[in-house]
Amino acid sequence: MAREKKITPMMQQYYEVRKTLPANTLLLFRLGDFYEMFHEDAEVGAQVLGITLTKRSDYKMAGIPFHAAEQYIGKVLKVGMKVAICEQVETPQAGKLVKRALTRILTPGTTIEDNQLDSQRNHYLAAIEYDKAGFSLAWIDLSTGEFRIAHDSKPDDLLPVLVSIDPAELLLIEGTQENWQKHSHNNPVFEELIHFANSRSTSEQPAFQFDCDSGSQAVMEILGVINLEGFGIDKTHDALGCAGALLHYARETLRSEPKNLSSISEYSSKASLLIDPATLRNLEIFKSTRGLREGSLIEAINGCKTAAGARLLEQWLIAPERDIPELNRRLDSVEQFFGNPMAATELQSTLKSVRDIQRILSRMQNRLRNPRELGGVRDTLAQIPELKASIQEVASADPADTNPLDGLTNRLHELPALTELLDRALKEELPSKLDDGGYIATGYDPELDRMLSLTTDNKVWLADLESGERERTGIKNLKVKYNGAFGYFIEVTKSNLSLVPENYIRKQTTVNAERFITEDLKVKEKEIFHAEENSKRREEELFLGLIEAVLEESAALKETAAALAELDVFCGWSEIARRWDYSKPELNDTDLLDIDQGRHPVVEQMLRKDSQGLAGSHAFVPNGINISASNNQIHLITGPNMAGKSTFIRQVALITLMAQVGCWVPAASAKIGVVDRIFSRVGASDDLARGNSTFMVEMNETANILNNATESSLIILDEIGRGTSTYDGLSIAWSVIEHLHRDTEAGPKTLFATHYQELTQLDKHLNRLENYSVAVKEWNDDIVFVRQVVKGAADRSYGIQVARLAGLPTPVIDRAKEILEKLESDDSTVTVSSPTPTPVAKPRKKIKVAKDENQLGLF
């Protein structure tokens, strides 16, 4: 029989904690100066962190030094796992098991530590519930205190915001993912949700945690209110269940209430410009198709100098507006800085010294405090008077009575008493760790000064002791030293031992020397330890007092931080507008989109970069558009490959979006009738990983557009139908256009780029369709791209010329020309001449318009 193994009390303690943890969690168990992992955790941890796996008696172990823990924890969170921290919560005593407790569970969505967050991006934890009542959503950023909910009967209307917030972690009711899988067959919403959940850390929680009543109660409790009317939210709001689940999870992981939540707000899809997930990807709003920030719209229009500014810009892009007064406030604010470049530049350079108050405050409220961040509050407050004065300079240049910047200035609080206190209390240079001590300025607290002078006196006493003893004993290299194990001692080298006086008490022998203490030194040592302990305790007390003083002003500080972020976005936008020659768009509620000399914000910057800042042959060619839902609703755009069709239709969508976040636009002028949605079907975004063929994706996206577009929407469609056979594709493209045109007075504004020449005939039949083309010049059988959008259809497609430009071998080009000629002459008997295969598609025939019925016939 196997001998029963004895478990040590410490390991017993370990197992007790381990069994309470959620799945996918590594337990870091504090043992002295190390966090240790045991058993399976050690194996996983060693692999994820690249550290050594060791074996002690019969279990595996892996450890990390406690002072370097943060960077290791960051690595674990990055792979989507959680980390539980079990700390020693009392001073260890020899022979006694030290008390330990779980102090924190760090998860990808709830971490608030500085070096585990991307300072430029919001960091959300989201909860979703999708049932018969509709789609509910709540999200929270624990690092800033932002807390929002949303409910919609149509999930399509909330997918845009869900995908845009891109949460680090997702909470779902137990069994949800299995349920989604069951319903996913040919249902794009479920497919999108499954893909969304699979691409981030997801935790399924018991259904009771999503209960609406208890959620509502929990939200009111945490915000300290008896109803939610003050936030414009009904107590029975369907998404309060999700909000409750978030709070429950936050409490579990922080091991205490989140203390930095002071408000909750509702996101309404009705008040926002909605951009469905496919369009967000296609238009490369938050990242390029290669998955990078570089090449995205957000990168092109980010001129922020502070992290909080960059995060606000992201928030505005997450929920673009339809509210014209709010958009005008932003556009007007940019104008103020645009007109005063000197002041704007000055403001921007001052903003560089502003610290991230939103996140610092959130950490302070949740017990993560350090002297350097406290100093950050001081340094930021010190900038406020100067910032206010600079804004006033800008604002006073405007003779109007009310200035768009007034509201912003009023939200910047100088807090003179707090500023003075922090100035007086803190040293200039501050440590990042509380334990390091030495952060309170001399003269702030007489008590601390007295304790510190004792320590200084003691150091003098020790120095005096060394020189005095050297003289008294005649031992020239006698030293007074200190180490952690023995405290203070006198060290004498072996060669001088004969000179050691009688009152020295031998303590330790080393290879070359003997160590001694004396009665006096022992007494002094006690005094020194006592004084150091006292001064450290006193310093921490004072630190807590200062934290209290900051937290008392948390509401004003929060408001100031938010205003600073706005200021940063406006200044950044004004600088971009100047640098790239943007103009202020005029927003209205008509059905018109009128852009004069528009440019693509990202391609324009890329071209300039490629030409190392020089204009000329690499300069972007501007193009305008005038399109309205009730007049010329559909623009059919033809033109050769590479001519610039996709770029043009995308730039129209991007300019509209930019105007609806309040940013100036790359155009000579723009009048934008506010749109409710932007849809796109652009490019071939293969989705094989999600089990869909290219054509299936194209049709899913098209179906979504046809089902959800309204007269106030903007649609850009690029080569619909090209993923299938010519006739099928043409027929689909044709009927899509007919459907969008509708028999009514107006329809969604649509830009339709195509290579199907046949469709250009549709203008004879559909009175709100106009033909446009991107012009090229022909020169000796070659083509030159001029990138200009002109009225009228393109006469031919020039595919073969473009293929030659791309470097296709000459024999292939010559043979292609031969085949094309035969096909165009309606001769279906193309001679087979190896190695070029016979074309499989039937030759294309011309479209005829059946004159008498006003109907189109294909054959």
Ligand SMILES: Nc1ncnc2c1ncn2[C@@H]1O[C@H](COP(=O)(O)OP(=O)(O)OP(=O)(O)O)[C@@H](O)[C@H]1O
């Ligand atoms: N207005 C413009 N000014 C300068 N360069 C442009 C402009 N429009 C497009 N380009 C350049 O031309 C390239 C091709 O443009 P785009 O992809 O829009 O062509 P396309 O007509 O849609 O081609 P295809 O039909 O093959 O998809 C772009 O990558 C861009 O670099």
